[in-house]
Structure formats: structure tokens, C-alpha cells
Amino acid sequence: MIRWIVVVFVVLLVELYAFQAFKTLFKTRGILIGYALISLVVLLFILYSFLKFDRSVGQTSQSMTAMGLLLLVFIPKLIITLFLFGEDIYRLCVTAIQYFTQASVTESAIPARRKFVSQIALGIAAIPFLSLIYGIFEGKYNFKVIKQTIFFDDLPDSFDGFTITQISDVHSGSFDNPEKISYAIDLINEQGSDMVLFTGDIVNAHADEMLPWIETFKKINTPAFGKYSVLGNHDYGEYLTWPSLEAKDANFAAIKDLHRQIDFELLLNEHRFITKGADKIALVGVENWGHNFKQAGDLGKASEGLTAQDFKVLMSHDPSHWEYEVKKAAKNFQLTLSGHTHGMQFGIEIPGVFKWSPVQYVYKQWAGLYEEFGRYIYVNRGFGFHAYPGRVGIWPEITVLELKKGKKIV
Incomplete structure (x- = not known):
């Protein structure tokens, strides 16, 4: 009261x-x-x-x-x-x-x-x-392609110059303009990357939100090294009141199946080896793990059998996972890809000069590239939008990451 x-x-x-x-x-x-x-x-x-x-x-x-x-x-x-x-x-x-x-x-x-x-x-x-x-x-569909090169001493030679296109936080239930979404899919395909990764939140809550957009997202080309995805916090139906546990479980199963329908391989606390030439890297995908959200991610299970010497790309939806568990992990996760924050869909960015959003007072890593202990995390600003039907200053993002062998020349 x-x-x-x-x-x-x-x-x-x-x-x-x-x-x-x-x-x-x-x-x-x-x-x-x-x-x-x-x-x-x-x-x-x-x-x-x-x-x-x-x-x-x-x-x-x-x-x-x-x-x-x-x-x-x-x-x-x-x-x-x-x-x-x-x-x-x-x-x-x-x-x-x-x-x-x-x-x-x-x-x-x-x-x-x-x-x-x-x-x-x-x-x-x-x-x-x-x-x-x-x-x-206009802002909510003002898609930007952001390119980032990251250098690693221990990157296998065959993967020097390997490119990854990352999208995150689709939130398909918020879309209202098929033409703009098709344009964004064309942008993804234009990048011609070696691999496409999607780091979670395919819907706001209901699996059927994605049904009108399946054919559109199936148009994302499958590159030579595949398309992979993980779940985000919104994919578990945690923010709704369900008539029964069975209904919630059925929705969750349907959401997981959406990834198959758009030709992405969903990684659920597991990893895949990506082989190129005589070398390989490990692509690790965990379920959502958030400091203040659902913690279904199991880093140990996902990386079982891997060693600190294996080069690893980790997909984990919430960047707080990197802050609290990943960046100091003994198995040495060289690169983590996240999303989740959306940059709060509101802020000011002058590339290379200034970056601010209210979300930075909640998340230490909230947009772009961060490094600690020689390990990196890239936080995608999100493809879609949620709650506020727009974006101001923090535009929807398609990320293109290039992995390079060696040290960055300053």
C-alpha cells in the first residue's frame, strides 16, 4: 500500500x-x-x-x-x-x-x-x-554490422582468419515488420562467415511466437562449419504463469525444437569439435546461467573431456556467467560469446570514443569486447527488442568476429 x-x-x-x-x-x-x-x-x-x-x-x-x-x-x-x-x-x-x-x-x-x-x-x-x-x-530495426578482430597466441594455425557471425536475443514475439527482418537476414548472409552462432532468447516466452518467422530465419545460409545455438533466460518460460507443469514443459520442448526448424544445432551443456585442416577447436554451449537469473548452465558437463590446452569458443547467453565462473576457470575458455543485456536498448555510443548505458551499473560486461587474464568475452547488443518497443543509441547488432593468430599490433 x-x-x-x-x-x-x-x-x-x-x-x-x-x-x-x-x-x-x-x-x-x-x-x-x-x-x-x-x-x-x-x-x-x-x-x-x-x-x-x-x-x-x-x-x-x-x-x-x-x-x-x-x-x-x-x-x-x-x-x-x-x-x-x-x-x-x-x-x-x-x-x-x-x-x-x-x-x-x-x-x-x-x-x-x-x-x-x-x-x-x-x-x-x-x-x-x-x-x-x-x-x-526506426531505431528498433536500425541493424548494424559490427566487425571485431581478436588475437590469440594459442589459436591453431588452420583457424587463423576464421570468421564467426554472432546474433543474440531474437525475441521473435516482438517483431512487427517482416520486411525489416528479411533485410537483417540478408545482412547476416552477406558476411559470408565460416560459422554462424546464436546465443539465446529466440522468443519472449511462448514457442508459437517464432512460428511466423521460421521460414525467414531458415534463409540464414549454413556455412561450411555450421550453425549452432544455445538457450537464453527467456527460453525457459520462467516469466509466465502456466496452467500446469506439463504445459510449461511442452512449451520448453517446443522452444528447443524451434532451433532444429531453423537449421541450428542447439547445444545443451555440451561441446562439438570444429575441424579445419589438421587442427580443431572446441565449440562449447551451455544452457542459461545468470547471476540473477536461471542457472541451468553446467560448464563442467559442457566441457567434459576438454583440457586447458584446447582452444575453446564458449556460447553462454548471460555475460555474468563469464564474470562469476568462466573468466577464472581452470580449463581456460579463450573466447566467450554472450548477449542478454540488449545494452538496455538505450544509451550513447560513439565507436572507439565513448559508450554509456544504464545497464552498465548492473553488468560489468554489457556491450562489445572485454578482456581479463588473457581471456575474452564479446557481448552482442541483441538482434531484437523486448518490453520497450524500440532502441535509442544502442542499435540491433549483427557481429562478425575474426580470429587471428598472434598478438595485436598496436
């Missing part, structure tokens, strides 16, 4: 400050009434959608629309609130100083300052507002 009181108080406070800022620029009564009515309708729709959310169904187009609207209206209004609340603190301090020092001040200075601050607040709030709109209509 107290939580709801706090939420209502915060919402009312944010709406009050946002209306005050709007009122300083628009004096026409009709415009102000229109703004208030639109705000009320949006809030009621968001509230209705969240109260109507059915855990036996999971994410729907309505719940995604509600989440999009929530971010679209709340983040800009929160920025406005911070500016105007800060101004009110300043005013309170000035008033207190005047009271105790009896300093003189003109009353006309206060309204002018308030209008100026409101203008600045509205201008800055427009940036995330417009960015979120772009993210919903």
Missing part, C-alpha cells in the same frame, strides 16, 4: 511540474486543456494496460505500447521536474536569505527566471522525447 502511495505521489508531482512548465510557454486556455486531457488519457491507458497484464499470456502489443508511452512521457517530464524542483529549492534558499538578512529584491525577477528555466527544461526534455519516438519507429 505504501509503495502505491509513493508511486501516485511521484506521478502527481511530475505531472504538476510538467504542466507548470507547459503553462509558462502556452497561455491559451484551449491548449492547456488539450494538454491536460491528453496527459490524462495516456496515464489512464498505461494504468489500464498494466492492471490488465496477464502473466499467463505475457508480453503483448498492448503492453509494449504502454511501456513505450510510459517512457515517452515520463522521462521528458521527469527531466522537467528535476529542473523546476531545483529552481524551487533555489527560490526557497533566496527567500530564506532575504528573510534573515532583509535584503531587497524585485518581485519581477522571479517570473522571468521561472520562464527561462522552463524553456531550458522543455528544450532538454525534447531530446529524449524525440529520441524515444525515433527509437520506436
Whole structure:
């Protein structure tokens, strides 16, 4: 009950400050009434959608629309609130100083300052507002091919120059544009890599979410060294309420079979040797293991029979697995490929210069390449999207990794 009181108080406070800022620029009564009515309708729709959310169904187009609207209206209004609340603190301090020092001040200075601050607040709030709109209509399908070369001293000679295309976090239940998905599949095929790897989350929850997209994903070419995949946290149906354990198990079995239907070999805590010329590397695939999520992954079982000298590429959906278990493992997993974070679908990236997202305060490794103890992890930013129906600054990614023998020349 107290939580709801706090939420209502915060919402009312944010709406009050946002209306005050709007009122300083628009004096026409009709415009102000229109703004208030639109705000009320949006809030009621968001509230209705969240109260109507059915855990036996999971994410729907309505719940995604509600989440999009929530971010679209709340983040800009929160920025406005911070500016105007800060101004009110300043005013309170000035008033207190005047009271105790009896300093003189003109009353006309206060309204002018308030209008100026409101203008600045509205201008800055427009940036995330417009960015979120772009993210919903364009950003979520703004696919980027990111190429990364990684050097290893112990890479077998025959694999020097070996290329891997990685995708992750498909979340097929969120798609709404077949043309854009087909375009992304064409991008994957254009890379002409030696191997294609998919690191989990084929659906949001239900196996049937993928059914309309099977023929599209079957068009991913099977390269000379195959297509392999692992499961992600969403593939276990953990976030839904099921009518029975049998129904949950049947859905899980159907999700695993989806990989076969799109011609990927699903690795479930197991490994395969990839042979090229006189050499071989081990491709290891674990089920999901997350520090704060399902821990079905069994690294020991997946790497049984392998030694520290074997060159290994590990597929593990959640990068926290690398942080807590993999990077210091005695068997020496030279390269780990993960996804999961989506880069929170929101952030700022200037390649090679600056990278920020709120998700970095939760995951140490959240997008791109990281190295510790001479071992590497690459975290894919995700192919699809979930919850928020868009992407801002952190675009959907198709990764092309080239493995090279030796040391990187700086």
C-alpha cells in the first residue's frame, strides 16, 4: 500500500511540474486543456494496460505500447521536474536569505527566471522525447554490422582468419515488420562467415511466437562449419504463469525444437569439435546461467573431456556467467560469446570514443569486447527488442568476429 502511495505521489508531482512548465510557454486556455486531457488519457491507458497484464499470456502489443508511452512521457517530464524542483529549492534558499538578512529584491525577477528555466527544461526534455519516438519507429530495426578482430597466441594455425557471425536475443514475439527482418537476414548472409552462432532468447516466452518467422530465419545460409545455438533466460518460460507443469514443459520442448526448424544445432551443456585442416577447436554451449537469473548452465558437463590446452569458443547467453565462473576457470575458455543485456536498448555510443548505458551499473560486461587474464568475452547488443518497443543509441547488432593468430599490433 505504501509503495502505491509513493508511486501516485511521484506521478502527481511530475505531472504538476510538467504542466507548470507547459503553462509558462502556452497561455491559451484551449491548449492547456488539450494538454491536460491528453496527459490524462495516456496515464489512464498505461494504468489500464498494466492492471490488465496477464502473466499467463505475457508480453503483448498492448503492453509494449504502454511501456513505450510510459517512457515517452515520463522521462521528458521527469527531466522537467528535476529542473523546476531545483529552481524551487533555489527560490526557497533566496527567500530564506532575504528573510534573515532583509535584503531587497524585485518581485519581477522571479517570473522571468521561472520562464527561462522552463524553456531550458522543455528544450532538454525534447531530446529524449524525440529520441524515444525515433527509437520506436526506426531505431528498433536500425541493424548494424559490427566487425571485431581478436588475437590469440594459442589459436591453431588452420583457424587463423576464421570468421564467426554472432546474433543474440531474437525475441521473435516482438517483431512487427517482416520486411525489416528479411533485410537483417540478408545482412547476416552477406558476411559470408565460416560459422554462424546464436546465443539465446529466440522468443519472449511462448514457442508459437517464432512460428511466423521460421521460414525467414531458415534463409540464414549454413556455412561450411555450421550453425549452432544455445538457450537464453527467456527460453525457459520462467516469466509466465502456466496452467500446469506439463504445459510449461511442452512449451520448453517446443522452444528447443524451434532451433532444429531453423537449421541450428542447439547445444545443451555440451561441446562439438570444429575441424579445419589438421587442427580443431572446441565449440562449447551451455544452457542459461545468470547471476540473477536461471542457472541451468553446467560448464563442467559442457566441457567434459576438454583440457586447458584446447582452444575453446564458449556460447553462454548471460555475460555474468563469464564474470562469476568462466573468466577464472581452470580449463581456460579463450573466447566467450554472450548477449542478454540488449545494452538496455538505450544509451550513447560513439565507436572507439565513448559508450554509456544504464545497464552498465548492473553488468560489468554489457556491450562489445572485454578482456581479463588473457581471456575474452564479446557481448552482442541483441538482434531484437523486448518490453520497450524500440532502441535509442544502442542499435540491433549483427557481429562478425575474426580470429587471428598472434598478438595485436598496436
